[in-house]
Amino acid sequence: MDIFLQQIVNGLTIGSLYALVALGYTMVYGVMKLINFAHGDLVALSAFAGLTIYTSIFSNGGTSIVAVITVFLFTAMIIAVVGVLLERFAYKPLRTAPRLSAVVSALGAGLVIQNAIMLIWGPNMKIFPSDLFPSTVYDINGVVITFTQFMILGLSSILMIALYLFINKTKMGTAVRAVAINQDAAQLMGINVNKIIMIIFIIGSALGAVAGLFIGIYYRGITFDMGWMYGLNAFVAAIIGGIGNIPGAMFGGLVLGLFNALISGYISSAWAETFTFTLLIVVLIFRPTGILGETVAEKV
Amino acid sequence: MVDNEILLEVKNLHVGYGAIKVIKGIDLYVKRGEVVTILGANGAGKTTTLRTISGLLKSTSGSIIFDKEDITTVYAYNIVSRGMSHSPEGRKVFGTLSTEENLFMGAYTLKTYDKDTLDWIYNILPRLKERRKQLAGTLSGGEQQMLAIGRAIMSKPKLLILDEPSLGLAPVLVRDIFKAIKEISINGVTVLIVEQNAKAALQLANRGYVLELGKITHEGISEELLNSTIIQEAYLGKKR
Numbered sequence: 145m146d147i148f149l150q151q152i153v154n155g156l157t158i159g160s161l162y163a164l165v166a167l168g169y170t171m172v173y174g175v176m177k178l179i180n181f182a183h184g185d186l187v188a189l190s191a192f193a194g195l196t197i198y199t200s201i202f203s204n205g206g207t208s209i210v211a212v213i214t215v216f217l218f219t220a221m222i223i224a225v226v227g228v229l230l231e232r233f234a235y236k237p238l239r240t241a242p243r244l245s246a247v248v249s250a251l252g253a254g255l256v257i258q259n260a261i262m263l264i265w266g267p268n269m270k271i272f273p274s275d276l277f278p279s280t281v282y283d284i285n286g287v288v289i290t291f292t293q294f295m296i297l298g299l300s301s302i303l304m305i306a307l308y309l310f311i312n313k314t315k316m317g318t319a320v321r322a323v324a325i326n327q328d329a330a331q332l333m334g335i336n337v338n339k340i341i342m343i344i345f346i347i348g349s350a351l352g353a354v355a356g357l358f359i360g361i362y363y364r365g366i367t368f369d370m371g372w373m374y375g376l377n378a379f380v381a382a383i384i385g386g387i388g389n390i391p392g393a394m395f396g397g398l399v400l401g402l403f404n405a406l407i408s409g410y411i412s413s414a415w416a417e418t419f420t421f422t423l424l425i426v427v428l429i430f431r432p433t434g435i436l437g438e439t440v441a442e443k444v
Numbered sequence: 445m446v447d448n449e450i451l452l453e454v455k456n457l458h459v460g461y462g463a464i465k466v467i468k469g470i471d472l473y474v475k476r477g478e479v480v481t482i483l484g485a486n487g488a489g490k491t492t493t494l495r496t497i498s499g500l501l502k503s504t505s506g507s508i509i510f511d512k513e514d515i516t517t518v519y520a521y522n523i524v525s526r527g528m529s530h531s532p533e534g535r536k537v538f539g540t541l542s543t544e545e546n547l548f549m550g551a552y553t554l555k556t557y558d559k560d561t562l563d564w565i566y567n568i569l570p571r572l573k574e575r576r577k578q579l580a581g582t583l584s585g586g587e588q589q590m591l592a593i594g595r596a597i598m599s600k601p602k603l604l605i606l607d608e609p610s611l612g613l614a615p616v617l618v619r620d621i622f623k624a625i626k627e628i629s630i631n632g633v634t635v636l637i638v639e640q641n642a643k644a645a646l647q648l649a650n651r652g653y654v655l656e657l658g659k660i661t662h663e664g665i666s667e668e669l670l671n672s673t674i675i676q677e678a679y680l681g682k683k684r
């Protein structure tokens with residue numbers, strides 16, 4: 145029982161990170177019908193940028209709440225800017241081009257970011273300092289939650305709830321949904337579609353940046369090509385939940401995280417990826433549009 | 445209520461899709477307070493004309509003056525706040541948004557939506573009020589058309605552009621829709637309407653234009669057009 149509950153905690157932790165990253169894929173897909181394959185590499189870039197910011201500004205080390213908040217805010221801002229530039233230069237010129245062109249551009253942009261990370265920070269693994277968060281460990285009836293896990297679960301939940309409220313309860317969020325449904329009609333409402341797309345990239349990239357920092361803090365070892373692995377898992381999570389659907393991405397991320405953790409706990413972590421894709425295939429067989437995928441068709 | 449001030453003026457407009465020329469030099473105007481209709485067969489270029497006026501398409505030459513301002517090169521999303529609203533062909537309601545959210549999107553350019561306008565819309569299109577929490581994609585075709593019109597007037601426009609509001613609707617609903625448009629016009633909104641239902645459109649309108657293959661072939665006040673044999677044969681289904 146303990147191992148089960150422990151794996152639930154571990155699964156929700158990694159699942160929250162997948163969910164944060166999956167939101168970036170799903171929002172861009174929802175609005176632009178484009179898979180932003182460079183998104184995973186933004187997550188990796190965030191981990192490296194965050195590490196540099198932390199070590200250069202706070203070289204004296206030691207945990208300070210101010211230091212951590214500064215690192216998160218700065219990094220999220222930088223990655224958001226990179227995300228906006230990515231859209232501006234890699235995707236915007238191809239808005240009216242065939243779908244495949246944008247996909248190729250996305251793959252190319254991902255490679256560019258990956259290689260930029262390698263050129264700046266080198267090909268070897270970098271290690272995150274262990275002192276960003278206190279090393280406190282909470283033991284609840286034999287189930288261990290580290291302070292880092294607690295922060296990941298807490299902040300991810302807050303961000304996801306905030307995003308949900310923004311999308312569903314605000315005028316701007318409703319405009320995002322309107323643009324996702326029909327860009328021409330949205331323009332006839334007076335909505336600036338370019339601005340909405342920019343907002344989508346800012347939010348998606350910033351959420352990915354938070355995930356990238358947490359990945360560094362939680363796993364500590366970061367490599368220039370790690371974006372591929374995290375990106376792929378998050379992408380699968382987005383599809384499982386129903387790509388284009390925001391609650392779906394959150395749900396898919398958590399489901400995939402839990403599933404991975406249980407496979408790792410009871411079978412072997414070597415099998416995790418095999419099972420990930422098995423899960424994907426099973427979901428798609430029974431629910432081709434993903435678990436929470438659109439069921440309300442638009443009348444033509 | 446019609447005054448002599450011109451609200452919309454289109455001069456020598458040319459529009460095409462790539463190499464295909466669709467609108468070949470048209471002139472038209474709409475006076476403040478008028479209802480003006482554009483008639484024409486399928487493929488004549490009516491939708492293309494309307495989409496160019498509201499800025500979704502850009503003309504290759506010619507000019508569009510709205511409320512004394514040249515809007516020929518202004519983007520669609522910037523034209524709405526100048527007082528023009530376009531309910532597009534095929535309704536294009538936001539299917540996964542509720543009826544009410546669709547209406548709120550209609551008021552996107554206003555700081556907050558206008559409560560009186562909303563009440564007025566619910567008053568002239570009462571079905572929308574009953575359905576306000578329902579997803580727009582689950583509304584009937586007629587209800588969706590009412591929503592498309594309601595949504596378009598939430599921005600409190602000076603000019604309302606309607607592209608085939610009666611398309612595919614049962615006669616009873618067509619009557620309701622035209623009644624609502626009449627009501628909107630009486631309340632001071634200028635209307636430019638494209639319709640397949642030429643008779644209903646001419647009965648509603650002060651003036652009309654006939655568009656054929658991208659050119660205006662006839663124009664005049666509605667009674668003249670209703671009584672013209674050419675129009676009767678081509679658009680009103682009457683035999684000589």
Ligand SMILES: Nc1ncnc2c1ncn2[C@@H]1O[C@H](COP(=O)(O)OP(=O)(O)OP(=O)(O)O)[C@@H](O)[C@H]1O
Pocket residue numbers: 461464466484485486487488489490491492493533
């Ligand atoms: N996106 C497009 N690309 C190429 N040609 C187009 C496009 N849209 C319309 N056309 C062409 O332009 C011409 C005019 O089309 P338009 O939709 O303006 O006609 P319409 O008068 O509104 O017709 P209908 O009564 O069927 O709605 C048609 O020949 C049509 O095939």
Ligand SMILES: [Mg+2]
Pocket residue numbers: 490491492533607
């Ligand atoms: Mg048309």
